[in-house]
Each structure stands twice: as C-alpha cells, then as structure tokens.
Amino acid sequence: MPEIATTPFPDQKPGTSGLRKKVGVFRQPHYAENFVQSVFDVVDAPAGATLVVGGDGRFHNRTVIQVAIRMAAANGFGRVVVGRDGILSTPAASHLIRKRRAFGGLILSASHNPGGPDGDFGIKYNVANGGPAPEKITDAIFACACEIDRYRIAEAGDVDLGSLGEQRVGDLVIEVVDPVADYAALMEQLFDFDAIRAMIAGGFRLSFDAMHAVTGPYAHEILENRLGAPAGSVVNGTPLEDFGGHHPDPNLVHARELYERMMAADAPDFGAASDGDGDRNLIIGRGMFVTPSDSLAALAANATCAPGYAAGLKGIARSMPTSQAADRVAATLGVPLHETPTGWKFFGNLLDAGMATICGEESAGTGSDHVREKDGLWAVLLWLNILAVRKLPVAELMAEHWRTYGRTYYARHDYEAIATEGADALMADLRARLATLPGEMVAGLTVEAADEFAYTDPTDGSVSSRQGVRIRFKGGSRIVVRLSGTGTEGATLRVYLERSEPTEGQLDFATEDALAPLVAAAETILAIRAHTGREAADVVT
Ligand code: VG1
Numbered sequence: 001m002p003e004i005a006t007t008p009f010p011d012q013k014p015g016t017s018g019l020r021k022k023v024g025v026f027r028q029p030h031y032a033e034n035f036v037q038s039v040f041d042v043v044d045a046p047a048g049a050t051l052v053v054g055g056d057g058r059f060h061n062r063t064v065i066q067v068a069i070r071m072a073a074a075n076g077f078g079r080v081v082v083g084r085d086g087i088l089s090t091p092a093a094s095h096l097i098r099k100r101r102a103f104g105g106l107i108l109s110a111s112h113n114p115g116g117p118d119g120d121f122g123i124k125y126n127v128a129n130g131g132p133a134p135e136k137i138t139d140a141i142f143a144c145a146c147e148i149d150r151y152r153i154a155e156a157g158d159v160d161l162g163s164l165g166e167q168r169v170g171d172l173v174i175e176v177v178d179p180v181a182d183y184a185a186l187m188e189q190l191f192d193f194d195a196i197r198a199m200i201a202g203g204f205r206l207s208f209d210a211m212h213a214v215t216g217p218y219a220h221e222i223l224e225n226r227l228g229a230p231a232g233s234v235v236n237g238t239p240l241e242d243f244g245g246h247h248p249d250p251n252l253v254h255a256r257e258l259y260e261r262m263m264a265a266d267a268p269d270f271g272a273a274s275d276g277d278g279d280r281n282l283i284i285g286r287g288m289f290v291t292p293s294d295s296l297a298a299l300a301a302n303a304t305c306a307p308g309y310a311a312g313l314k315g316i317a318r319s320m321p322t323s324q325a326a327d328r329v330a331a332t333l334g335v336p337l338h339e340t341p342t343g344w345k346f347f348g349n350l351l352d353a354g355m356a357t358i359c360g361e362e363s364a365g366t367g368s369d370h371v372r373e374k375d376g377l378w379a380v381l382l383w384l385n386i387l388a389v390r391k392l393p394v395a396e397l398m399a400e401h402w403r404t405y406g407r408t409y410y411a412r413h414d415y416e417a418i419a420t421e422g423a424d425a426l427m428a429d430l431r432a433r434l435a436t437l438p439g440e441m442v443a444g445l446t447v448e449a450a451d452e453f454a455y456t457d458p459t460d461g462s463v464s465s466r467q468g469v470r471i472r473f474k475g476g477s478r479i480v481v482r483l484s485g486t487g488t489e490g491a492t493l494r495v496y497l498e499r500s501e502p503t504e505g506q507l508d509f510a511t512e513d514a515l516a517p518l519v520a521a522a523e524t525i526l527a528i529r530a531h532t533g534r535e536a537a538d539v540v541t
C-alpha cells in the first residue's frame with residue numbers, strides 16, 4: 001500500500017474531546033492524515049477489524065471521511081460502517097460501535113463550536129466500548145503524532161456516501177447505513193413511546209431546536225414521525241455545513257430563540273435543543289429554564305418512570321464542576337455518587353463496571369449506560385417519559401424536587417478567547433494561594449476549603465491531576481475554576497458558581513440574586529478583570 005512521507009505538526013494534542021482546530025488548520029496538506037495515522041498506529045487494530053465513521057455534517061466532514069476510508073483500507077481494516085451522507089450523531093456512533101462490535105470509531109465533529117470554512121473541525125477516536133479513548137490512548141496518539149514520518153492511504157476514488165449498501169475499496173468493505181434507524185430502535189426499547197404518544201395526542205406541545213445541526217433527522221423521525229408531534233415541532237431541523245452561521249451550543253445565549261419562545265405567553269409545554277453533534281441537551285419548561293445540573297438531579301430522581309430504568313439506578317456520576325444537586329438524590333436513593341473530571345471519557349469506565357447508570361455534566365450533557373457518550377435526544381425522551389407518567393408541568397416538577405431535596409442555584413461564567421498568558425497567570429496565582437484561602441472571609445462568605453481536583457479512577461487506578469480548582473464556603477456554596485480544553489482560540493476561563501439552599505431555605509430567588517455574593521467573591525479571589533482585561537463574562541449560562 002502506498003506510503004506517503006510526512007513531517008509532524010506539533011499541535012496535535014487531543015483535548016477534552018479529541019483534536020479540535022480551525023478548519024484552516026485541518027486543511028493543511030497531511031494534517032488530518034497525520035492524526036488519523038497516529039490513531040491507527042496507536043490502536044493497532046487486528047487485520048479485518050470494523051471501524052465506524054461519521055460526523056456532524058459540518059464543513060469539511062465529507063472530505064475527511066473520504067480520507068479516513070482510504071486510510072482504513074491501507075491500514076488493514078476489513079469494514080467501515082459509515083452513516084449516509086457521512087452523518088452520525090455522537091451518541092448514534094457510540095451505539096453503532098457497540099452494536100456492530102466494531103474495534104473503534106472516528107467521530108468527526110467539533111461539537112458545539114461554530115462550523116463553516118472559518119469555523120472549527122475536530123476528530124475524536126472512540127474505543128470498542130463506544131466511549132471516547134481514555135487518556136493513556138490520547139497521550140500515546142499525541143506522542144505518535146509528534147514523530148510521524150509516513151502515513152498509508154489507498155489510491156482510490158471517492159466512495160458514494162449517498163447510497164445505502166456495500167461498496168469496496170480494495171479489500172475494504174464500506175457499508176453505508178441509515179444514521180437514524182438503529183438509534184431510534186434503541187430509544188424505543190428504553191422509553192414508553194405509547195405513553196409519550198398519548199400525552200402528545202392529548203395536546204401536550206413541544207418545541208425542539210436542532211440548531212441546524214446533526215439532531216435534525218433524528219428529531220424529525222423520533223419526535224414527529226414516531227411520537228406524533230405535529231410538523232413544525234422540530235425547528236432548524238436541516239443540518240447545514242455552517243449551522244446557519246450560529247454556534248450550535250444549546251445554552252441561554254446561543255439558543256435564545258427557543259428560550260424566548262418558552263418564556264412567551266403562549267409557550268409550548270416543553271422546549272429542548274441539542275448541539276452540533278447531538279450529545280448535549282438544553283431543557284426549558286414553559287416559563288422555566290432547568291439548569292443542566294438540576295436536570296441531571298431530576299432525571300435521576302424520576303428515572304424509574306421509564307421502562308429502561310424501572311429496576312433503579314446503580315449509581316450516579318457527575319463531573320466535578322456540575323452542581324451537587326445530584327448528590328442529594330443519590331443519598332436519598334441510597335446509591336453511590338461519583339465525582340469525575342470534566343469530559344465524558346471518565347464516565348465510561350464507571351458505566352462498564354456497573355458502578356453508575358446515569359451521568360451528567362453542567363454543560364448540558366446527560367446520558368446513561370445505554371451508550372458511552374452523552375446523549376441529547378435521550379435526555380429529551382427521558383424528560384418526556386417522566387412528564388407523561390408524572391403528569392406535571394416542568395415548573396411544578398422542579399418546585400416539588402426542590403421541596404424534597406433543597407435547591408442549588410447555579411451558573412457558569414465563560415470568558416472566551418482571552419490571552420493564554422493572562423489565563424495561565426490567573427490559574428498560577430490561584431494555585432499559589434490555595435493553602436492560605438481557608439478561613440478567609442470574602443464578600444461575606446467564609447472559605448472552608450480550597451484545593452485542586454485530582455481524580456483516581458476507581459476501576460483502573462489511573463490518576464488525572466490538575467482538573468480544576470474548587471473553593472468551598474461554609475454552608476455548601478462553591479466556586480470552581482478551570483480552563484477549557486475544547487476552545488480553538490486563546491484560552492477560555494470557566495468560573496462555576498453554586499449555592500445550596502436546604503429544603504427549608506429560600507427556594508424562589510432569582511438565580512442572579514442568589515449568586516451575587518459568589519460573583520463578588522470570585523472577582524475578589526481570582527482578580528478576573530486584572531488578569532483577563534474583561535469587565536464581564538461573554539457567556540453566562
Ligand atoms: C466542554 C464542557 C465539557 C464537555 C466538553 C465536550 O469542555 O465544559 O463538560 O464534556 O466541552 O463537550 P471544556 O473543556 O471546554 O470545558 V462536546 O458536546 O463539545 O463534545
């Protein structure tokens with residue numbers, strides 16, 4: 001097979017979820033090829049192995065899929081399973097890897113980052129359990145990419161990605177599959193579609209914003225065709241290469257239209273959105289935004305409403321910056337609560353080991369042991385199943401939840417594309433002061449503990465250090481600080497603010513008022529203005 005000589009790019013270090021760079025970077029000659037070959041060299045698949053390939057449909061998706069197929073052929077794979085038109089949502093790809101017992105998969109996406117020729121692109125490798133490659137593999141891929149001097153690629157024309165069925169490149173069979181069918185079938189197994197269908201037939205109205213990203217075809221099929229939601233319930237349902245010029249990030253800033261629709265007098269009963277690659281969810285009830293941390297807690301508390309979870313939960317896992325609302329549910333249910341670093345790959349081991357059933361992140365990622373990725377539509381369907389059984393509006397369900405478990409006010413403040421030096425200096429200053437913070441009184445709050453989170457995986461003992469600073473105040477409030485691992489411009493500082501109120505506490509504050517003392521404390525402790533030159537966060541969600 002032809003080998004092409006190449007030289008390394010020094011920047012191919014995979015972040016929180018794979019390698020993410022500007023499209024222009026990916027379009028450099030040999031750039032994508034070097035990274036894919038580094039993956040193949042590291043994972044060393046047996047001859048004839050199956051590889052799943054698909055992406056979120058963003059600009060450059062098809063080009064890299066064709067390259068990946070030719071490289072799979074030259075690297076001894078026997079079969080590539082690819083979604084029609086190169087489309088596979090991240091959770092659907094995870095499911096397909098598991099269902100087809102593939103050796104692994106390449107997911108081409110930069111998730112919530114903007115797309116188009118000036119936007120972002122990304123490549124992520126997932127392993128045989130369907131989840132993102134663990135750090136020891138991504139570290140090895142980076143090491144390999146730093147030394148690469150050749151890659152293997154078959155000489156062949158483009159595969160027709162528009163036609164279902166099998167084609168060949170040399171000995172490699174390429175199987176183009178319907179990207180929705182297997183995923184939709186899995187959802188029908190987990191949830192009571194009859195109950196949801198009856199609720200919708202009874203006049204329950206929903207609005208799902210696919211943000212011109214990959215969930216459009218999935219949502220049309222599942223919510224409209226199978227569950228009977230009227231046409232128009234799914235908006236922005238056609239995937240576009242540039243997501244219509246928007247950030248496909250389902251938060252209160254980028255999904256503003258949905259938010260406003262849900263706050264209007266004639267709002268539907270339930271609103272939701274998903275991100276570029278379909279693994280995240282935003283949930284908004286009529287007149288009420290549900291924070292992702294609260295959503296995780298509410299889903300866990302009510303999971304047994306759905307047939308797939310009727311037997312109860314083995315445990316709940318949340319990323320460290322996610323609020324502690326889920327901890328109280330776990331305590332009440334009498335199941336373990338696991339706190340992991342940011343990024344879905346850490347949940348995979350817990351799910352494989354049967355230590356957790358439901359997992360979630362504050363960034364609007366929720367999922368379960370049905371796949372090994374977070375799953376946007378899964379969260380929407382679990383919510384709908386719960387509402388169909390509980391027969392309560394979202395706002396009432398949450399009010400009841402807070403009366404039962406207490407309420408956690410929560411917000412994340414993002415400072416995007418700040419200078420890397422300023423961001424690093426802020427973190428360095430903070431680390432240097434951690435030991436002196438306990439006992440200090442800041443903005444009326446007393447610091448109880450301060451440390452940097454390190455995680456020891458309970459299943460394999462691997463240690464991940466420097467996973468974000470946490471500052472805990474008397475009474476249970478917290479500030480968490482970390483730098484993003486998915487940005488492509490400068491650095492992004494994330495400041496997570498959390499205030500707990502017990503069941504007998506004040507449960508009806510406006511979030512902004514509830515968190516005002518923590519915002520002040522964050523500025524005092526972190527000196528955000530001085531370090532970043534920013535007066536305020538770019539995104540508050
Ligand atoms: C962000 C989120 C994190 C999520 C990651 C990938 O990472 O904070 O919770 O797992 O994106 O999500 P970071 O390092 O930028 O904070 V996705 O849907 O963009 O693959």
Ligand code: CO
Nearest residue numbers: 111275277279
């Ligand atoms: Co995503």
